[in-house]
Amino acid sequence: MSSLDRRRFLALAGGTGSALALAACGGTSKAPQAPTGGNGGASYSGPKVTVAFWNGWTGSDGATAQKMVDEFNAANPNVQVKMNVFQWADFFQKLPAAVQSGNGPDVAAMHIDDMPTQAAQQVIVPLDDVASALGLKASDYAPAVWNGGEYQGKRYGIPIDVHNLGLFYNKTVMEKNGLDPNKPPATKDEYMQALDTLKGKGVQGSWVSPFQFTGGFQFESLLWQFGGDVFSSDNSSAAWNSDAGVQALTWMVDLVKNGYSPKNVGQDADYIALKNGKNVFNWQGIWQVNDVATLKTYEIGTAPLPKIGSTGGVWGNSHQFVLPRKKSNDADKTNASRFFINWFTQHSADWAKSAKVPAQNAQAQGADFKAIAGLQSFAEDVQFTHFPPSVAGIDDALAELYTGVQSAVLLKQDPAAALTAAAGRANKILADNKKKYGA
Known part of the structure; x- marks a missing residue:
């Protein structure tokens, strides 16, 4: 039905509990850092790798995402993205355990209000280097969208959309x-x-x-x-x-x-x-x-x-890309994951067809997005839109x-x-x- 599956909200409390083992001291321990990602995803020139991408897009947005992944894979034979889709409640049950066992995905997408809890429990890691390498800055986005990707002074999310x-x-x-x-x-x-x-x-x-x-x-x-x-x-x-x-x-x-x-x-x-x-x-x-x-x-x-x-x-609310914590540093896979994030966000007008407003101002104001029927009034209201606070x-x-x-x-x-x-x-x-x- 919707990108914001109500079952996520009804079951989220159960989904966060399994992650507590990841951070015995809650949010007070030092946050792990993301492995070095080369040029932050601006390009990829390494050997062929497969990138695991998890999300909770079970509705029409999932079909749109899969189409985009297929296009990315066809255009970038050395980076093949494999997308796994879960109900949001299942996503937050599986993700912490997978990260703890070393079998977590390379990249994931979640909502603004999910990220602080996952960051506090060290399920996801800061990705300030990605934003810096790609030249992303606050003026590219509505303030609430940009600020919503931060937790305790570090950036954990690269904005994808506004809904x-x-x-x-x-x-x-x-x-x-x-x-x-x-x-x-x-x-x-x-x-x-x-x-x-x-x-x-x-x-x-x-x-x-x-x-x-x-x-x-x-x-x-x-x-x-x-x-x-x-x-x-x-x-x-x-x-x-x-x-x-x-x-x-x-x-x-x-x-x-x-x-x-x-x-x-x-x-x-x-x-x-x-x-x-x-x-x-x-x-x-x-x-x-x-x-x-x-x-x-x-x-x-x-x-x-x-x-x-x-x-x-x-x-x-807003979907944002996050990087789950990894036990080992595969530099090629790390850079390939960032490259996929960069590519996807640069194709936000395609993602908008699943009924979203692109997170970046320039894309929301572009001709491709404006040609999509029924969405302009939502884009007009982004300036008045509030998001859940960044609190675990x-x-x-x-x-x-x-x-x-x-x-x-x-x-x-x-x-x-x-x-x-x-x-x-x-x-x-x-x-x-x-x-x-x-x-």
């Missing part, structure tokens, strides 16, 4: 009910006016999901739009129970209470309803762009998220946020109480993780 939230809207149903299908709402007033029009025609126009996919992401986007943040500036405590957080969650809950959304929306029911004409506006991930393009009965458009608050705010074990704390959002959207707790209770649970997790992984 963020956007507004999907059913043009067919809008037009049928007297709304302009070419003018999706961009502000709170426009959004509510459209919902009132639809409600008057018997259509519940903005279904609110109580689940992380994608109600939890909607809440985070609204939190930033109202001027709040998920964590404190030093990431030591949850900050989502601020006034901004209460405003954001209250707005979502009021959509349910006031009949703009059904109660008790099931997992993915909001998205399914969009596709069958029962829902009109869906805060959904870029990964569904190719899916809605196949519809015959309804035409679905995409637009930047409406600004319900006073500023832009969009949930997002951060997903454990975020899970409590999503539980709190769910409780409020299901009308089991009022927004302030739900967020405060979730913050209390998260703060304990953050303190425990600091001891577990090191400062």
Whole structure:
């Protein structure tokens, strides 16, 4: 279904535990260094080698990646990449054990919020030399994308893409009910006016999901739009129970209470309803762009998220290349792995066809990417996109946020109480993780 497989989030806690043996002192031990990689991957002129590449791209993005790997292999006979794809939960079970046994892959891809935990447990190693050799710099990327690849002052990730939230809207149903299908709402007033029009025609126009996919992401986007943040500036405590957080969650809950959304929306029911004409506006991930393009009965458009608050705010994440720790230094394989990373990121417009925004600004602004239908609004929103902070074990704390959002959207707790209770649970997790992984 999506590059961000929800099973990764549900099972990630189990996946990280097996890696603890890699770093007996958590994140406090000295991080291992990557083997020397020649020219950092700018080119490869060594003997024929096979590079093992692991990722969790089980959906259409996996097919796109395999096509790109095949093209790379055909163009570079001395570097043959063998790609292994796992469910994300299985990926994080297998990777630490494989690294520990000396049978880990040469290169892998993971999300921004996975890298700090894997770095703290010494499953992956710094690759500052790759970024330096290839001349990559912060100005090449949106700040959140570039900074998201760092952990404790070292670079662990080479950015591949951005995948963020956007507004999907059913043009067919809008037009049928007297709304302009070419003018999706961009502000709170426009959004509510459209919902009132639809409600008057018997259509519940903005279904609110109580689940992380994608109600939890909607809440985070609204939190930033109202001027709040998920964590404190030093990431030591949850900050989502601020006034901004209460405003954001209250707005979502009021959509349910006031009949703009059904109660008790099931997992993915909001998205399914969009596709069958029962829902009109869906805060959904870029990964569904190719899916809605196949519809015959309804035409679905995409637009930047409406600004319900006073500023832009969009949930997002990023795939980045990482280098797993190796027990031995095969200089040829090391340089070949970096060469593959360089090649893949330079072909980001091809990768974008799997419904992604290229991480590099130049490629996101290039003609090849702009020719891909349905993605431009997501690229426009990259400037407002926020990513999970670079803190080991951060997903454990975020899970409590999503539980709190769910409780409020299901009308089991009022927004302030739900967020405060979730913050209390998260703060304990953050303190425990600091001891577990090191400062």
